[in-house]
Each structure stands twice: as C-alpha cells, then as structure tokens.
Amino acid sequence: MARKVIITCAVTGAIHTPSMSPALPVSPEEIIEAAVGAAEAGAAIIHLHARHADGRPDQSAKGFARFLPVIKQRTDAVLNLTTGGAPYMTVAERVKPARDFAPEVASLNMGSMNFGLFPMLGRFTEFRHDWEAQHLGNRDIVFRNSYQDIEFVLDTLAETGTRFEFECYDTSHLYNLAYFLDAGKVKAPLFVQTVFGLMGGIGAHPEDVQHMKRTADRLFGKDYVWSVLGAGRHQLPIAAMSAAMGGNIRVGLEDSLWSGPGRMAQSNAEQVTQARRILEGLGLEVATPDEARAMLALKG
Numbered sequence: 001m002a003r004k005v006i007i008t009c010a011v012t013g014a015i016h017t018p019s020m021s022p023a024l025p026v027s028p029e030e031i032i033e034a035a036v037g038a039a040e041a042g043a044a045i046i047h048l049h050a051r052h053a054d055g056r057p058d059q060s061a062k063g064f065a066r067f068l069p070v071i072k073q074r075t076d077a078v079l080n081l082t083t084g085g086a087p088y089m090t091v092a093e094r095v096k097p098a099r100d101f102a103p104e105v106a107s108l109n110m111g112s113m114n115f116g117l118f119p120m121l122g123r124f125t126e127f128r129h130d131w132e133a134q135h136l137g138n139r140d141i142v143f144r145n146s147y148q149d150i151e152f153v154l155d156t157l158a159e160t161g162t163r164f165e166f167e168c169y170d171t172s173h174l175y176n177l178a179y180f181l182d183a184g185k186v187k188a189p190l191f192v193q194t195v196f197g198l199m200g201g202i203g204a205h206p207e208d209v210q211h212m213k214r215t216a217d218r219l220f221g222k223d224y225v226w227s228v229l230g231a232g233r234h235q236l237p238i239a240a241m242s243a244a245m246g247g248n249i250r251v252g253l254e255d256s257l258w259s260g261p262g263r264m265a266q267s268n269a270e271q272v273t274q275a276r277r278i279l280e281g282l283g284l285e286v287a288t289p290d291e292a293r294a295m296l297a298l299k300g
C-alpha cells in the first residue's frame with residue numbers, strides 16, 4: 001500500500017507583491033481560480049490569505065467572504081485560513097477571519113522572529129505600487145508571536161473545532177509547541193509545518209531538515225504529522241527531501257514564485273503538479289481531502 005502524502009497549496013500569502021509575478025492571485029476571482037486549480041491538480045489543503053485590490057494584505061472578514069463561499073462550493077479541499085496575516089498586524093486583527101469562519105484548519109505561528117524579505121529586492125526592481133518596495137525593503141520587521149499571542153489564538157478558536165497548521169520556523173518553535181502540548185492547550189495529532197529558508201528562521205540545508213525532523217520526532221513521537229515548506233528556490237528540493245523522509249509537502253506562490261532555477265511559476269497548479277510528479281516518482285500517492293481529514297483528525 002503506497003504511503004499517502006498531503007499536499008498543501010498556499011495560493012497567495014502576504015509576502016510577495018503583485019509586481020513580482022503576474023501569476024500571483026490578488027483579486028477574489030483570481031484567488032478562487034488558483035484555489036480550485038490547485039485542488040484539481042492534487043492539493044488536499046488550500047491555505048488562504050486575502051488581499052486588497054492593489055495587493056496589500058487584507059485581514060478583514062469581508063475580504064475573505066469575497067472568495068470563501070465560492071471556493072467551498074467548487075471544491076471539497078480542506079480550507080486553511082491564515083492567522084499570520086502580515087507581520088505588522090496585531091494578533092487580534094490576525095485571528096478575525098478564523099474566528100468568524102471557523103475553518104477546518106488555521107495556521108498558527110509558533111514563535112517570534114526577525115522577518116527578512118529584503119533579500120528579494122536584489123531580484124525584483126520594478127514596482128507598480130510604492131508600498132511594494134517599502135514592504136520588501138523593511139529591515140525592521142519582527143513577526144511577533146509571544147506565548148500570550150499564541151494562547152490568545154488558541155483560546156479564541158477553542159470552541160470552533162478548528163485545528164492548526166503549526167508553523168515552525170526553527171527548533172525553538174518546536175519546543176514552544178511541545179510546551180503547549182504538555183499544557184494540554186493543543187491536541188494530537190499535531191500538524192507540524194516546518195518552514196525552511198525564510199530569512200530569520202532556519203536555513204534550507206539538508207542538515208537543517210534532518211535537525212528539525214529529528215527534534216520533532218524526539219518531542220512528539222507518533223503524535224504528529226510532519227510537513228515542510230521551502231521558501232523561494234528551496235521549495236521543490238525541500239519537498240523532495242520530505243517525500244523521501246516520510247513527510248508531507250506545502251507548495252504555492254505564497255512561499256515561492258518559482259517553478260525551477262530562473263523559471264517563474266505560471267500558476268499554483270503548476271507547483272502542485274511538480275510536487276505530485278516527485279511523489280509519484282517515489283512510488284507515493286497524493287492524499288485526497290478526505291484522507292487528509294482522517295490523517296489530521298479534522299472536524300470535516
């Protein structure tokens with residue numbers, strides 16, 4: 001029996017800006033087509049952020065209401081709403097969409113960190129909107145996720161039945177998750193999304209991947225479902241490592257605009273298809289949304 005692998009697709013995010021790639025979904029219609037296309041290509045989970053018309057991150061419930069009902073109608077993929085929003089937002093602002101829509105899954109960032117986007121400025125120079133260069137060039141971003149912030153999200157969503165994609169950008173974040181597990185604030189199976197190659201967090205070297213996996217195995221044993229995301233050019237190499245090491249995969253234009261060295265991705269579905277080819281090349285099978293629901297004990 002081939003192992004089932006969950007592919008998550010993060011279709012737009014709040015990091016990349018519209019001028020960086022014509023494929024980046026911005027409008028509600030573009031986000032809907034990207035989500036449905038990614039699901040049809042094999043993504044069991046769709047991770048969602050909203051944007052204003054000029055592409056700036058929008059964390060209002062209204063912003064999400066413009067595409068959520070239509071996506072729900074057109075696909076049975078698991079929907080995962082961000083509580084990360086954009087690093088300069090307050091946690092009260094960030095948790096609103098998940099509080100209002102009570103999704104099956106919501107992201108939860110497991111620690112504070114410097115957030116370096118400015119390395120991308122070397123590659124992208126032309127911007128349609130002023131805010132884009134400021135956003136990317138900001139060297140003073142601290143993505144705040146204090147224990148109080150994390151607890152606030154957990155308590156706010158406690159009655160919704162929503163489960164979490166625990167974003168861990170470094171080993172300290174795994175220890176923070178272990179603390180909340182021991183404290184009984186989160187329940188197994190934990191969906192642990194280890195993030196590699198985002199400046200401010202752990203790197204994307206194979207030893208970094210092994211180190212995060214070894215640490216998670218020691219802290220959580222069988223009580224977790226491991227997944228990885230690689231930022232930028234690291235997306236597919238990190239996905240391949242995870243597939244070979246028994247893990248699951250996250251791709252999408254939120255995390256990377258590329259589909260190969262120097263080749264810009266034409267769509268989220270293209271990245272999902274590439275991930276799928278890697279899995280099938282290894283004799284693995286892509287998990288369906290319902291198989292992902294069973295693996296992650298989701299409310300359905």
Ligand SMILES: C[C@H](N)CC(=O)CC(=O)O
Nearest residue numbers: 082083084085107167195
């Ligand atoms: C590296 C990713 N941007 C992690 C993320 O997706 C955070 C969130 O939305 O809460």
Ligand SMILES: [Zn+2]
Nearest residue numbers: 013082084254
């Ligand atoms: Zn996100």
